[in-house]
Amino acid sequence: MARSARVRHLIVRFLGSLAPPRPAPEDLARIRSILSPAEYAVWGTLGRADRAESLAVGRRAAASLPEDAAPVWVAAALLHDVGKIDARLGTAGRVAATLVGGVAGAANRDRIGGRVGRYLRHAEIGADRLTAAGARPETVAWARVHHRPDLWADAGIPEGIGRVLARADGEPDPGP
Secondary structure, eight states: OHHHHHHHHHHHHHHHHHSOOOOOHHHHHHHHHHSOHHHHHHHTTSOHHHHHHHHHHHHHHHHHSOTTSOTHHHHHHHHTTGGGGGGOOOHHHHHHHHHHHHHHOGGGGGGOOHHHHHHHTHHHHHHHHHHHHTOOHHHHHHHHHTTOGGGTTTTTOOHHHHHHHHHHTTOOOOOO
16 A cells, blocks of 8 residues: 555656646745745755645645644755755656665665665755755754654654655655
8 A cells, every 4th residue: 555655656746747837936935934044045956846846745744734833844844855956867867766776675775876876865965965054953854864764753853743744745654
């Protein structure tokens, strides 16, 4: 079940990346109000498809987070995939990299070099990019561990927040 949900999510992302919409001025204003200036500068380096996906994830997170959740968690949702830009892969390259990563398995991803390797290590690369830019700790932490529920607690991500952010990104609920 979880695998079919992940495949469905990837197909929807692929199709959406073929002709992504430009963010509307009101969306840009909202993003600017959520992100710190340093975070907004990093967000501004995203390509059109990544901005559209970021906005969609941010909207889903904002709609699902508890009312008392700090706004920084929406920022974390918006910025969690910024490390993907370092790979400099287009849509087809990202599909291929995802397939390579699936075949190689998590244990072997560090052995893969080049742009595909950078894509597969986007979480660490993005967290380092955000740290260098002066992003808030919660934003950096989520970028680093968003694919690793087993590390959420050690990174300071409350379990409920992590679940909401993961679902907003189309990930299956990691369960208890």
